[in-house]
Amino acid sequence: MESGECVIEAAGLWRVHGRAGRSGRVGGADGSAGVEAVRGIGFTVRRGEVFALLGADGAGKTSTVELLAGLAPPTGGRVTVLGHDPYAQRRRVRSRIGVLLQEDGLPSGLTAGEAAVMWAGCTSGARPVDEALDLAGLGARRNVRLGRLSGDERRRLALSVALLGRPEVLVLDEPTAGLGPWARRAVVELVHRLRAEGTTVVLTARRLEEAEALAGRLAVMSGGRIVVEGTPSEVRAAYPSRIRFAMPPGWFVGDLPPLGALGVVGHRELPDGSGRVELLTPELQRTLTGLLIWARERAVELEGLDVRTASPEEAFPEPGEGDAAGVRCGTEAG
Structure with missing residues (x-):
């Protein structure tokens, strides 16, 4: 794929938690119930770009990145990652993406090194474990059990695990949330380094300052919709x-x-x-x-x-009627 080519495309993307109607949406004629977490959003991400989804809790950020990671199918619309449906064609995508979720799921009884080795055994073409730990600044903590790692260190361990497969696309759900100043700077520097190496990164954040420290372009989500999209300066300009x-x-x-x-x-x-x-x-x-x-x-x-x-954080607007259903790189998505 050529540099600058779209590696992620979402168009008219919906996700409903719970029961959905025959139309795939809540509140239809059949009276079905459910929660519309993602409501017809669309965006594109180019190779080597860092793109952030910004919003308060419940805005739909995590539900969106789970769709990108292929952890759930969309209720409606479509999403492709590296040219494939990340859920229906997960085997074609899984080895090329890395995912950091808010819960790491790593067993606390293992050491940091053992957890990384275990994960590397499930990863095709995994980079050396020591290299992955060093990327997150955890080389010296390899023999420490996860239960004795600080919250910052455990979060960075989960990030190093996500990097084991040398991913082309990295999906990070609130990578700096809850981190102290030093750990936050370390994650920011690592994301910038990965971008310089050509990795495409999609991440979520709750505050504009977090997003603009990491991303060159971002989309503000509210009520499951994208309400503003652009560079950090363009987004700031949208909020007086x-x-x-x-x-x-x-x-x-x-x-x-x-x-x-x-x-x-x-x-x-x-x-x-x-x-x-x-x-x-x-x-x-x-x-x-x-x-x-x-x-x-x-x-x-x-x-x-x-x-x-x-401050978008203080001024998230209510979902509007004119939100775009989705775009493809350079064209409108029908």
């Missing part, structure tokens, strides 16, 4: 930053400079009874500069000034 403060005594919002000229796209008085106001802006520096100049020129204080950068 927030400025909150109390107007000086005797002054009102109407006394501020024209808010549109400051880049403000929305404002309100906070409903907590504090009398503070909130400004929403996609141009934080421009808005804040104008606001502070106004306050300085009038010798007033903006009490309780609080500034927050754009």
